[in-house]
């Protein structure tokens with residue numbers, strides 16, 4: 001493989017600027033954030049993206065596992081590189097674990113998060129027959145006027161419950177609503193796009209990155225440019241449980257997982273940066289791809305950070321663990337308080353799209 005066996009050629013400083021449309025990216029992001037898609041229950045969000053891809057003149061196919069696949073032809077017919085760009089549309093969420101005798105629900109979590117991060121959140125129960133009911137997630141000691149241990153109660157899955165907004169007092173009342181064990185529960189994302197440019201919402205991980213990927217498609221379409229190498233965009237649907245991109249189309253030679261950048265402690269990323277991850281819990285990312293991403297960010301003047309993520313795995317790690325013969329890197333918009341009350345800035349999403357644009361034009 002030509003360029004993979006040695007460091008990349010010197011940087012060409014004339015690559016065109018991509019021109020990512022902020023209103024398009026943030027508009028799509030707000031729509032996505034308002035569409036519940038807990039891991040395993042992503043079909044509504046996938047349908048939204050399929051329609052969006054078609055509006056832009058692309059085709060989004062679904063593979064057997066349900067991932068969305070969008071192919072964009074590269075301009076260089078002699079290139080042997082096929083670059084995958086992945087983002088995951090599945091989010092944290094929960095499932096009904098059991099129905100309590102007082103008509104509330106016990107939950108089991110989908111994905112890894114602190115029990116206190118879902119406390120007091122509004123939620124939707126999605127029954128398997130297609131009905132929806134609203135409720136609120138709380139502890140089983142939800143009032144300080146009644147429960148002397150309410151303040152000190154350790155927040156963990158076993159003490160959390162859903163209070164359903166229906167007249168239910170027994171488990172049978174709940175079953176009459178057609179709510180059963182195994183039904184999906186999504187959290188109210190409460191997306192807000194503020195005049196300061198901040199976007200605060202649950203599930204910016206990883207809908208902010210999916211919006212960045214579609215911003216790239218939008219830019220190619222409206223500014224009429226083409227990537228140099230063939231691109232395969234992959235929208236995955238099981239990342240939060242670890243196996244999102246475990247299988248990828250076999251012509252892919254390299255993959256950039258686009259997923260939220262970590263912020264906090266000794267990490268240097270800000271909410272306006274695109275974060276380039278050198279290493280996470282799955283080990284180091286590809287040396288040459290990571291170098292290239294850093295060099296391009298510097299060359300294009302894109303605000304960025306290079307960081308180590310101490311507790312993290314990505315769809316690129318899932319792909320490598322799945323046995324795919326690829327090199328892989330990880331970048332994404334900086335997201336504060338990830339898997340809790342998240343916030344990023346529109347600049348981080350645009351900077352992510354810009355860095356991807358630079359990478360696929362070289």
Ligand SMILES: [Zn+2]
Nearest residue numbers: 205206259260
């Ligand atoms: Zn993620």
